Amino acid sequence: MLVLSGFVGDCSFEQDRPQMGLIAAVALITIILASMLCVLVPRQLTRVKKSRRSPEAMLSVEDVPPGYEYNVFLSFRGSDTRNNFTNCLYHRLRLAGVHVFLDNEELRVGKEIGGELLKALDKSRIYIPIFSKNYATSSWCLREVAHMNECTSKSGGKKEILPIFFDVDLDDIKLKTELYKKAIPKHKKKFGSNALRRWEDALVKVAHLKGWELKGRRHGELIELVVGEVLCKLNAKNVDMPENLVEDHQQIKAIIEKLDVDSDGVRFVGIHGIGGNGKTVLAKVVFNKVCSHFDGVCFLNNVRESLQHGPKSLQHRLIKLQKKLLASFGGLVIDDHIKDTGDGMNRIKRVCHTKKVLIVLDDLDKQEQLKRLAGKSDWFGSGSRIIFTTRNLEALKTRVESSSEEVPNQPK
Numbered sequence: 001m002l003v004l005s006g007f008v009g010d011c012s013f014e015q016d017r018p019q020m021g022l023i024a025a026v027a028l029i030t031i032i033l034a035s036m037l038c039v040l041v042p043r044q045l046t047r048v049k050k051s052r053r054s055p056e057a058m059l060s061v062e063d064v065p066p067g068y069e070y071n072v073f074l075s076f077r078g079s080d081t082r083n084n085f086t087n088c089l090y091h092r093l094r095l096a097g098v099h100v101f102l103d104n105e106e107l108r109v110g111k112e113i114g115g116e117l118l119k120a121l122d123k124s125r126i127y128i129p130i131f132s133k134n135y136a137t138s139s140w141c142l143r144e145v146a147h148m149n150e151c152t153s154k155s156g157g158k159k160e161i162l163p164i165f166f167d168v169d170l171d172d173i174k175l176k177t178e179l180y181k182k183a184i185p186k187h188k189k190k191f192g193s194n195a196l197r198r199w200e201d202a203l204v205k206v207a208h209l210k211g212w213e214l215k216g217r218r219h220g221e222l223i224e225l226v227v228g229e230v231l232c233k234l235n236a237k238n239v240d241m242p243e244n245l246v247e248d249h250q251q252i253k254a255i256i257e258k259l260d261v262d263s264d265g266v267r268f269v270g271i272h273g274i275g276g277n278g279k280t281v282l283a284k285v286v287f288n289k290v291c292s293h294f295d296g297v298c299f300l301n302n303v304r305e306s307l308q309h310g311p312k313s314l315q316h317r318l319i320k321l322q323k324k325l326l327a328s329f330g331g332l333v334i335d336d337h338i339k340d341t342g343d344g345m346n347r348i349k350r351v352c353h354t355k356k357v358l359i360v361l362d363d364l365d366k367q368e369q370l371k372r373l374a375g376k377s378d379w380f381g382s383g384s385r386i387i388f389t390t391r392n393l394e395a396l397k398t399r400v401e402s403s404s405e406e407v408p409n410q411p412k
Contacts, residue, residue: 080132163211298328
């Protein structure tokens with residue numbers, strides 16, 4: 001049997017009662033789900049493809065999935081932005097654990113597009129063209145944006161373009177002004193009319209995509225927005241999904257209804273059941289369906305197993321999980337030192353308390369795990385949702401005023 005429980009407000013742990021103080025009255029709704037999750041998809045449902053990442057690796061942005069070599073490809077006009085905005089963005093992404101391809105213009109002079117550059121475009125998941133005043137004066141930049149367009153259109157939604165409009169207007173990219181409209185024809189003699197039309201079509205198409213305009217923002221502010229969006233998208237894409245899954249089943253709808261992602265406050269939702277009956281699959285489906293509603297997302301897989309196995313102490317393994325949470329929200333620089341789990345808890349709160357985040361903690365079995373990774377509602381911004389799966393609901397009991405409601409499963 002699977003039990004879905006949810007509550008609004010603080011997690012409270014018996015051993016911490018003096019420190020936690022009074023807990024506001026909150027609502028607890030318990031949904032009794034079907035005894036076996038096989039009704040979603042006969043037998044195949046729980047046979048999720050094994051990740052090539054080890055349990056310890058879990059959801060690390062640095063783990064570039066098979067078929068890719070880079071998380072992000074940056075396209076830019078070096079003379080405009082290399083030594084300022086692009087350089088800062090590149091290093092901020094790297095500090096957040098994102099594998100970035102940064103094109104070196106100096107090494108490609110006189111060469112035809114191809115080789116390492118073309119391979120990097122093909123092997124990247126997210127493309128970030130940084131449109132500046134002289135972007136269209138570079139045939140390399142124009143060819144890059146055209147190739148990005150082709151790669152995304154053939155990817156079936158697995159790749160996407162996130163444009164930055166640095167010191168240009170959207171009308172410039174849409175070729176409604178003279179800025180790019182005058183620059184592109186200068187390439188005609190070398191590349192021909194067909195290439196120019198292809199580049200122009202690509203520019204117009206990208207101009208209609210959701211992106212960022214620098215106007216009215218400081219560089220640092222825009223960079224943080226970009227890094228946050230990249231991390232959110234990469235973490236969402238890193239969750240492996242089972243094949244042939246019926247994603248609109250009543251049980252999934254019940255969980256999404258309980259999450260109520262458009263409401264304020266912070267909600268914790270627990271999914272309980274015996275091992276192997278599909279708790280993780282449920283969490284993954286829900287995660288993928290609602291992740292676009294949040295400023296940042298993180299799915300920590302196999303928490304219990306990750307804490308049981310490892311060459312170092314339990315505290316070290318807990319700190320490693322805390323670091324992965326922080327990295328998912330752009331709050332941890334590479335090799336940053338967390339002295340103990342208490343320090344990690346404070347950092348999670350500091351990074352997340354103003355953000356609407358979605359966190360999934362898969363396979364918890366002790367109060368301490370939830371406490372150290374997502375201990376209190378005031379760690380997170382309004383609208384945040386924390387989902388956890390567990391085989392041992394008693395170990396995660398919270399001291400809350402509650403009511404319960406049974407919702408029998410209805411076959412489709």
